[in-house]
Amino acid sequence: MSVVQLPWDEKTKTLDMPVPSSEALLPDAQERLEQLATRIRQDIRTTSHHQDWIPRSENEGQPRVLDVLIIGGGQAGLGVAFSLQRERIDRVAVVDAGDDPRRVGPWHRYARMHTLRSPKRMKGIELDVPSLHIQRWFEACYGEEAWAKTDLVPRLDWNDYLVFYRWVTSIEVHHKSFVTAVHRPETADGPFAIDVQESGTAPSSVQTLYARRIVFALGLIGGGTAYTPDMIRSLPRSKWFHTEEEFDVSQCKGQRIAVLGGGASGFDNAGTALEAGASEAAVFMRRSTVPCNNPLRWMEFPGMQEHYFDLNDEQKVEFSLFNGGLPQPPTQHTIWRCFSYRSFQLRMAAEWVKVEDTGKELVIHTMDEHGTADTYHADMIIAATGYKVDLTLRPELKEFYADILTWRQAYPPSEGTAVAASPYLGSGFEFTPSHSQAPWISRLHHFSTGARTSMGVTGNQLSGIYGGLKRMAWSMATAITKENWPELMRQFRVFEHKEVMNVVYRFGGP
Structure with a gap:
């Protein structure tokens, strides 16, 4: 999917199929995983769109512009990349500050539980490809009986599944890539310039990427900071x-x-x-x-996971304040x-x-x-x-603080409450501009903790990530269609596809 190459990419690239090192692995697990990978790729091809549809206008000497840059290569970032792949939005790059492609998100870093807390049978980042579900990977590694006996997926197995998920879906993640700044477009409809440097190196190694849209998939800390x-x-x-x-x-x-x-x-x-x-x-x-009571278990139904956004502001604030106290x-x-x-x-x-x-x-x-x-x-x-939601604490958003609408501005009754500082998001997790001079704000998407007031459980959490990914990809595809409609209409006017090649006319009888 990626159309960029960063100078340090070769240091972290992995090409072979990842196989867990667990002692519980079945003797033929590698063969079973190879068969599963073949099935997944067949299923993806069978259910994919096959027509490139986004108009391109390349100028010689100008840098290529990504459709979407995803900042963060954890489960949320990978899920977004795959959901965009399903919409054939294909100029996508994922950057992640982590230096080890075998460690995805927090699961090998600061997550310290033995198992996930979410039910194992939930719909998730596999989207509409059943063979890509964690169940199929787990059964290939450990057997059907082991899955039946497993209540909650072990944390490190989830990490290994995400490594396999990234590999089998051909999502390239640029590791050791730390975003130091995102700059405003030079024109209202122009691309963002993103400064990226190799993690742990001097600023002299900064590279600049250009993207029409950016997804901030930075997990629990992405809405502000750890409190x-x-x-x-x-x-x-x-x-x-x-x-x-x-x-x-x-x-x-x-x-x-x-x-x-x-x-x-x-x-x-x-x-x-x-x-x-x-x-x-x-x-x-x-x-x-x-x-003792886990409120997330109540939220895991389609109305909350896929349609919470459609509630009105009063209902969202009522829910968020009550839920936030649990x-x-x-x-x-x-x-x-x-x-x-x-x-x-x-x-x-x-x-x-x-x-x-x-x-x-x-x-x-x-x-x-x-x-x-x-x-x-x-x-x-x-x-x-826990964590504090305050976008002014996010360095990558430094140039945009004053341009992003918050709940206190959009819905004054929220002033003085715990949700006041949260960003007021659109249907695809996009920021809403706080004034008319920043129309490009809606091309920045917040897929992190600060989304909860606007989007409920549909953000980066596993309890609702399926619905969030659907909304994100659908919204971007809609926006790209609208932005390019004049060119799409021009293409349609000159389009020809001959279905009928020969017509036989009969006269004078049947």
């Missing part, structure tokens, strides 16, 4: 980290770990620390009970994982008041709902405190 309370941020950086970060878990060995936040990621990280040899780990939560519980397995260690503590109704750094240890002061004070002594803190 960390000031009382933690003020500590020496070596003594805390956020669950968003990749770090060497061996640092936890022999350490007392305090986890602030009793959601799913809090328990995941506590369990990981204990498995790495932490002397103890304590999860702190303000609530007096562990969340906790995301850990899985039952994660609870068992933590409590299997005698050194695990769960401290409920324990709000952090302040953290002292004595030089030798961290002293955490807490207060319960009755005003009773307590302390906990730790060596390291893990902040499982």
Whole structure:
């Protein structure tokens, strides 16, 4: 699909079919995967559009312009690339800052659960190609019986599936490619200029790509930043980290770990620390009970996944504010994982008041709902405190802050609520211009956390990604058709396809 080549691409390119290294792999797994790959490619060809349809106007000496640049090569970015492929939008490139093509998104980095939390049978990034579903890959690797016995897909298997998905769909990802800036078009309908440099190198290595549209598929952090309370941020950086970060878990060995936040990621990280040899780990939560109800399970039906966008603004804000106040519980397995260690503590109704750094240890002061004070002594803190939606914190959007309509501007009753700073998106996840002088804003698409108010669960999360991918590709195809309609109409006027080559006329009888 890609029409660009970055100088560092050759360092990370993989050509062979990826095969997991798990000891549970069937003896003939490679052969089964090869057969599956053949079936997938046949199914894709059978159900594909076969006509190039987007008008091209190339000028000699001018850089080629991508239809779409996707920033982020995780499950969302790969899903977008494949959905555009299905619409035969074929000048697409995916860039990702990661340096290892065998590690996709967070699954080998900072995701620390044993399994995914989403049901295994959900529709997802396979779109309309059943043979591409995770079930078919899992069965090829481990057998039909193993799939039947699996409740939730193991996290590392999901990573390996995404590597296979990228390979079998021929999606080229430019790894080690960090976007440093996106620049405004020189004209209202002109392309964006995107500065990309090799990750970890000096700015002198910056390359410039040009694209008509951009999809920001940057995951949970893409709407702003990871949120960390000031009382933690003020500590020496070596003594805390956020669950968003990749770090060497061996640092936890022999350490007392305090986890602030009793959601799913809090328990995941506590369990990981204990498995790495932490002397103890304590999860702190303000609530007096562990969340048990998972609201996502209610949302996994077509009305929410595919038609939430069609609700009015009042309904979206009502839903978002109510849903935003509901906790995301850990899985039952994660609870068992933590409590299997005698050194695990769960401290409920324990709000952090302040953290002292004595030089030798961290002293955490807490207060319960009755005003009773307590302390906990730790060596390291893990902040499982979620994310903050604020587009002004995204460096790649620096030139566009004032041009993007937010919910507080579009729907004044949202002012002062948790959704006010979220971008007010169109039907294909596109930003809405806040004024008439920025019409090109609608060619920037936000497929990240900040989309939730406008799009519900249909964004980068697996619980609704199928509906989001459909909307994204359909919307782009619609916009490209409208933009090119004069040229398409001109082509139609001169179009000829002779169906009838010979006509025999009979006169005077039957």
